[in-house]
Amino acid sequence: MYIPKKEKEKLILEAAYRIFSQKGFYNTKVEEIAEAAGVGKGTVYEYFSSKEEIFEKVMQFQVNELIRRIKKQLDSFTESADVEDKISKLLDIYLGFARKNMWLFYALVTEVGKLRPDLKQWMHTARSKIFKIIEEVMLEGKEKGSIRRDLDTQIAVPFILGGIRVSAETFFNMKGNIDYKYWKKHVLDIVLKGMAASTGNMPD
Amino acid sequence: MYIPKKEKEKLILEAAYRIFSQKGFYNTKVEEIAEAAGVGKGTVYEYFSSKEEIFEKVMQFQVNELIRRIKKQLDSFTESADVEDKISKLLDIYLGFARKNMWLFYALVTEVGKLRPDLKQWMHTARSKIFKIIEEVMLEGKEKGSIRRDLDTQIAVPFILGGIRVSAETFFNMKGNIDYKYWKKHVLDIVLKGMAASTGNMPD
């Protein structure tokens, strides 16, 4: 059975992704990746020069995929679409990503010291890109009047993304069978309305 | 110079904490811990049976410390203290913890599969404990009327804690020199009032 070159690289990356997700970087052996990809150990090294490189490529692929999905989603909205709707959709996408890639976020934290400097730079850029896209939506909301004028979006964006990530992690990992719609409705409520009762925050 | 047994154990744990924080679990060598603690490599094994055990003890100590601090802080409030004030103080404490213990969160994710089951249980319990304490404050807020009645605190607590952690990480790591007061004011605003303009949310 012949498998084209590009195809096999993808096969290995997908296998690596699965195992990294389950076990993290250090507990994943290259041999396991090979096995899961259905190739020999040596073959892995035909496509990647080291375990670290596999890790980097997997990471880059996932992050690019996230950006692609977010952009695609935003493109599908009409000009007049509701900002809250947009945010709601973005949360869906981000959540899906975050739940699958918990390991990646944390790997970045602990690995960051050993990563090649250009990868560090790449990550920084990617992160900024994502934040920027979401910030854009919020700024649009500010203009349209649905988002508070005095909101510092540079604080708000990571706050919300982080909140979603952790809340979801807790909620779904711990209870497992919770109602997603219920969870999202409440999260959106917090995000938009906050926790306080009748804050009566008026436009400045 | 004689050093009592308990003292030396603490010395090792503190050293381990410092190194784990900087390098993560896998990039920390037992020898480094010993060195940083000023004891011999063999001595470490007089006090702990394995590197994993050191990790567990460090983790437990940190988490217990967090709980202790939170409780202490709450105890210091008078009966009539403002809920927003309480939350504000809790955020301070949690933030301090989160910024120092990023690696711990990660380790939990990747290590969790290899950890002794009772430790997993312990972690779960500790987490619940922290959430419960903070939930308590929110429930108090609900009763006093400063927190929305329809807030699902089980969703809100991890959301907020996660938001704080990530927002802070982004903000301080990336900009470094940002004004903490400014950051906290805005975070509290988001937490309490949400992002939406004039939500005018009325008590049910």
Place this chain on the structure above:
Amino acid sequence: MYIPKKEKEKLILEAAYRIFSQKGFYNTKVEEIAEAAGVGKGTVYEYFSSKEEIFEKVMQFQVNELIRRIKKQLDSFTESADVEDKISKLLDIYLGFARKNMWLFYALVTEVGKLRPDLKQWMHTARSKIFKIIEEVMLEGKEKGSIRRDLDTQIAVPFILGGIRVSAETFFNMKGNIDYKYWKKHVLDIVLKGMAASTGNMPD
């Protein structure tokens, strides 16, 4: 472009020779040889059964070439040619060979344990052949009276060849820009007259 079989084999051998010369046996990868020869890695194995076989063939070719050149040179002399002249020319040839094939001498030493026994035998024979040819010249010198009668040619031949090899290596590697004529004149002086002053060595 069609390349006849024999031609391609030669292409590979020449490439192998170049790379072996530069990097030695162990630091040369079969892939490099293939690349340098302009053929595919698999193709190399169509012509040779192993890396060792390539090595053997290269070695045999070089040694045969050396013998061929020496013989050709000697054949070009007239009957009455001066022995010292002959020796001088042989030194030129041997030096050229030695400087290019340092690696080969080494490989022989370290590889000898792993070489096929018949190759070992072959090497022994080839070596003897070279020695014999040069010995012949010396014996001719003895008869003609220009070489000492009591010279043990079996000792002298390797001595001189070794001396040339190492002296040249030192001289040219280290100083690089030395005058070849000067060097040879002095070497010939040592070879013929020795180091001693006015030894006045008389025929026994």
Place this chain on the structure above:
Amino acid sequence: MYIPKKEKEKLILEAAYRIFSQKGFYNTKVEEIAEAAGVGKGTVYEYFSSKEEIFEKVMQFQVNELIRRIKKQLDSFTESADVEDKISKLLDIYLGFARKNMWLFYALVTEVGKLRPDLKQWMHTARSKIFKIIEEVMLEGKEKGSIRRDLDTQIAVPFILGGIRVSAETFFNMKGNIDYKYWKKHVLDIVLKGMAASTGNMPD
């Protein structure tokens, strides 16, 4: 059985020396060295950071040993000692070294490209040192009138050392049972008197 630290390092170096001598650098496995030294594989790495470092240390030790022996020998001569006698003794020492360290000479040739630059420098210096010492003897001979005035010692020294090395290698390896005294007498004859018959070389 306790073995002091320095002792064990020596044990490993000696074992490494034996195996390198027999098999060369590349065919020697670290595990073999460990085994031959009677220690565990990991122990080797307690004393040396890599196989290359072992090689370097072995080489340095041998070369230093050679220098030490030569110096010691020369120191033992009286002021009025015969130059020919000195040379004769030096040949003994050098020969003993060369026969045992064939692999080392050649390893230097092929390895030289991969060696750490400071080692290369070290080798260069060591080589010069040895040459210088022997040159010294020859210069002394020139002054005393027993060595030709027009001898270029910079050419002669490597020539003679190389000649000895290779001649001995051939002679003893191939015939094995040859008479050492006989061999040396003839070598000295070549070195001092040259091959030519009654050259009658007069001082210029």
Place this chain on the structure above:
DNA sequence: TATGAATGAGGTTTCATTCAT
């Protein structure tokens, strides 16, 4: 009790050789 030298299982990586196309 305290130590650090010794250990070897276990991991990563290389590369000669095979084999399907």
Place this chain on the structure above:
DNA sequence: TATGAATGAAACCTCATTCAT
């Protein structure tokens, strides 16, 4: 015949843990 992708044995090296002192 020619190729180069695939392979896995074999080598190097690390480091948690043991153990003799």
